[in-house]
Amino acid sequence: MLLTLDLNDARPLHEQVAGAIRRAIGEGSYRPGDRLPPARDLAGALGINPNTVLRALRDLRDEGLLEFRRGRGVSVAGRADGRALLVQRTRELLDEARRYGYGRDDLISILEELP
């Protein structure tokens, strides 16, 4: 599972972790039914507290993306929620736009120009 965290992101860490996991699943590296690596390993690799990862996993379970099964760990329940994935990609697009000096309104006008 490939996870990317933005070091300058001001959002709460668990939201960022949830976003990273959502993106990894959305990109198709994990299919429904596949098991995720243990939360402890994810936390160890990211260098963060396991409780933060668990909170992110719970958020994703409430979203319907993951399911928790006793004794079988955490597995992918379904396809990533389209809207949540879109919100996340848009947020990343906005970040990238800001790096090039464009603001929110510029992005909206670019979107409106598109057919």
Next chain:
Amino acid sequence: MKPRVIAVGWVLLVGVLLLLSPFAVRDRLPDPMATHWGGSGLPDSAASLTGHVLTSVLIWAVTGGILVAVAAYGRGRIMRMYRACWWGVLFGMGVLLLGVNASTLAANLDVPDWRSALLPGWHIAAALGSAVVAGAVCGYLGRGEPDEPSSGSQAPPRLRLEPGRRTVWIGHVTNPWLVVAGLGSLAVTIAAVMLTVTGPGSGAVLTSLLPVSVIVLVVSLATMSLTVRVGGERVVIGFGPLGWPRRRIPLLKIDSAWSEPLHPGQVGGWGFRGVPGSATIMLRGGECLVVRYRSGGRLAISVDDAEHGASLINALIAERVNP
């Protein structure tokens, strides 16, 4: 002729021969007949004719059944080594059982009592030798086309790293069979200890059982699952649910990485295989992460989602070299 027809035909032919040949010479055999011989060629155990036929047919049925099931459900058929072994074992075992059956009947032929049935030493050599020759020849004939070259020669996958972000990869794999083996041996150990402590079991059973179940428990604990972490400066491989023992490989030592499907038949079985420099950590067949060292050796690890892991390793190496 189709391989499937040959295999099934051979299984049936050997089965019919094992079943019928003793009955064909029934009138010239003692009852019971000698079925096992000690080192000096003297018989040391006997069975009725039916017992002998049942034993040999049962051994063949189990052998043939396992081989057919392996061929039907196994994924190793794409490998030449695997096909050669399969045909070799099928025909070698068949010839061995026929040889053992023929030698048993020959030794028992026209003797008044099973105790006087002597087994000439050359029978054993002939049965083993013909089985080895038949296995080798049939393995050679059944080897089929050479294997496709592995995907290791293709360009290794790359990933684009963005500044100001930290990217890590975690790969995990579990072998459900070893989980079952570990839990089973734990249960057996606990049951043996309980029985000994509460009375009905004897200490002798426990002392003979304990070392085996402890070894099974430790080995299955260490190999039932595995986690690979890529990030920062190194690749870390953690064994077992506790992630210990673990092995760290600094990225500086790695030349490149890629993902390749490998199967236990290709690398010599499950577990830790090969010598340092060409080792494989094989928990299950399928996708493997292969790392090539700068020193020339390579390490393969069976792990899910290996493609992403390999791309991150390559990206991190490239970033180190040209920052």
